[in-house]
Amino acid sequence: DNVWRIDFQLGWQADPEEEKKPENVIPRIKAMLGDEREFDLEWVSVYTFQCRRMNSFNHGRVLFVGDAAHQVSPFGARGANSGIQDADNLAWKLKLVMDGKAPAELLDTYSDERVFAADENLMNSTRSTDFITPKSAVSKTFRNAVLGLAEHYPFARALVNSGRLSVPSFYTESRLNTPDSDEFAGDMVPGAAMDDAPIETAGGERWLLAALGNGFKLVHYVPDASALDAATTQALAALADAPIAVEALVVAERGTAPAGLKTLIDTKGRIRERYDLSPGASILARPDQHVAARWRALDVAKVRAAVAKASCNA
Structure with missing residues (x-):
């Protein structure tokens, strides 16, 4: 549909109503695009993101999934992806329990595995946030040095953290795994998200x-x-x-x-x-x-x- 989503960082003292006005939004977009291409505003909003999770995703007969269980910054596409991964993890376990083929204890492993995954997402999301919006003068100096070096040196480009993309978590510590009794090489250990081919x-x-x-x-x-x-x-x-x-x-x-x-x-x-x-x-x-x-x-x-x-x- 040729619709772009563009996010701008605002300071804590910003007035949300003022910032949403076209006369304030359009100059920001033109400054970012660097040319005079024509565009229309479809929608403008101001939001504040959170990085947090529940202590447990399983409370008796109530199971929490996606944003109801955890929230992350928009960096790295971790919100929707982790919600889908929650559903993938829960669906088969819930089906086995409902069919009487597994004990309710299996649902506790949904919380165990996905709390671990949520912590991993929160850690990576927070690192991205701290790089994009440094919280101290030292952090800002480091960030600016990385950006300056990245323009000229390949090694520094790997340090630019604008949002590490979401990848499935490896449940290597899950109690559902059967430990290896034979030697294998590579990353496809018990608990690993399987590689495609x-x-x-x-x-x-x-x-x-x-x-x-x-x-x-x-x-x-x-x-x-x-x-x-x-x-x-x-x-x-x-x-x-x-x-x-x-x-x-x-x-x-x-x-x-x-x-x-x-x-x-x-x-x-x-x-x-x-x-x-x-x-x-x-x-x-x-x-x-x-x-x-x-x-x-x-x-x-x-x-x-x-x-x-x-x-x-x-």
Whole structure:
């Protein structure tokens, strides 16, 4: 629609009604744009943001999500993004509890994990705010030095903090995680928000996270899906036969898994690389697409134990 949102910082002594008048707004915009392009004002308002959160997001039968639970500055797009992440975290847990497949204790982990994420967002948002609006003469001197250096030196550009963009939190300390018993490299540790990667399926080119959907999934890696042996095929299929079903997804460089199992072709090797997968390795994905557990070899009993832990049934 060719509508721009532009924010200006006002001092604490500013008169909100005066600042909203077109004769005061338009000169600011022209000074920022640096030319005489024509524009119309769609809407002008004055607001004050907060950086705060509730102590707990779970109060009995009342659960708080998004801005009702936490508020941050507009820097880094952390408000709406964190609200969506709250909903992602809560939805599958609430469904399991309502279906009688998990105890109400599972809802406490919603608060645990999302309070941790809110603190992370508040910390980063506050750092951005302090850079944009320094609270002391020393901070202002540092900020101005960074801006001056950034114009000429690449190393200083990384120090310019105009709002680090929102990224999902890693729940590395969550009680729902199954700790590693095998060695893996990379960032996809238990609790990590899963990395995406291009794949190819029977329906064409897709992306890993879209294929994962919103249930428990076991990503099992083999070089050639068509060479999957009968015992492994049977073990993977059996994971769906449980109160909390786990769908197995066979990730391979080539081939097609036996009937009943979905095959995801790792077209560029990104899944194998990003998850440090070797033949026979498996990743258990939570419904909100965070890593719950990972193993170098398939063991159905371990998978079921990890699902029980991730749903507070153990």
